[in-house]
Amino acid sequence: MPKVSDRYRDARREHILTAARRAFLRHGFHATSMQDLFAEAKLSSGAVYRYFPGKxxxxxxxxxxxxxxxxxxxxxxxxxxxxxxxxxxxxxxxxxxxxxxxxxxxxxxxxxxxxxxxxxxxxxxxxxxxxxxxxxxxxxxxxxxxxxxxxxxxxxxxxxxxxxxxxxxxxxxxxxxxxxxxxxxxxxxxxxxxxxx
The missing domain is CATH 1.10.357 (Tetracycline Repressor; domain 2)
Known part of the structure; x- marks a missing residue:
């Protein structure tokens, strides 16, 4: 299995945070579920949880x-x-x-x-x-x-x-x-x- 570079990890983390900002601005923290964040980032739950254990x-x-x-x-x-x-x-x-x-x-x-x-x-x-x-x-x-x-x-x-x-x-x-x-x-x-x- 190929090794994931730091650059890739940093870019993926930033992608998730950018998607989260959009979702939070639209719905607020409490009304935004993890499923909303997965959908906004267009990533699987596993891909998001690899970087962030929770909201x-x-x-x-x-x-x-x-x-x-x-x-x-x-x-x-x-x-x-x-x-x-x-x-x-x-x-x-x-x-x-x-x-x-x-x-x-x-x-x-x-x-x-x-x-x-x-x-x-x-x-x-x-x-x-x-x-x-x-x-x-x-x-x-x-x-x-x-x-x-x-x-x-x-x-x-x-x-x-x-x-x-x-x-x-x-x-x-x-x-x-x-x-x-x-x-x-x-x-x-x-x-x-x-x-x-």
Whole structure:
């Protein structure tokens, strides 16, 4: 039997997650059954279960991918443009979120996942860990800005990172509920609120 490559496994996993996003956006997490996911992915149950033991695992994988992408974007922006203000960093992040939302419904999936995290202990714990990691990553970015720019050292980098997460989550929520036109000016507003120092 031929060996399956990592590239093939990664592509198959992403195919399943893309199908799951479509199904979840259409019907919501609770109304979407595993059979719905098999049909949406056009795969057998065995093919899906090889990658994800259950629906919770798919929800977690989507959430992890989304949070990881946002954290990676922020690290990339700050590495490429170390002199940018935190407002510029956040503006770039919300622009990416808005762009990804067009392709994958990121905002609607995010809101559904947070709701699930409130009632599902396993997802709640995983979300707590993901947000802690994101907060730590953002605190590192803020700390560098505090050391290299006129950004004050108080409040703490951790407190400012919490505010940044609030901005990102608030953007996602408004994008999901109000639509892209309602948040079109958010990047400019962030640059104005948190200008270069």
């Amino acid at each position: 919770e695992d798919i929800v977690l994988a989507i959430a992890e991918d989304n949070i990881r992408e946002v954290a990676e974007l922020i690290r990339t922006v700050t590495a490429r443009r170390p002199g940018d203000s935190l407002g510029a960093v956040l503006a770039a992040a919300v622009e990416l979120i808005s762009e990804k939302n067009k392709d994958s419904g990121l905002a609607g999936i995010g809101v559904q996942a947070w709701s699930e995290a409130l009632s599902n202990p396993r997802i709640g714990v995983a979300f707590g860990q993901l947000l802690s990691t994101l907060r730590s990553d953002l605190a590192d970015v803020v700390s560098r800005h505090q050391q290299t720019t006129a950004l004050p050292s108080e409040p703490s980098a951790e407190a400012l990172a919490g505010v940044m997460i609030g901005v990102l989550v608030g953007h996602l929520l408004q994008l999901a509920l109000l639509g892209p036109d309602a948040v079109a000016d958010t990047p400019a507003a962030l640059r104005a609120l948190w200008p270069a120092t």
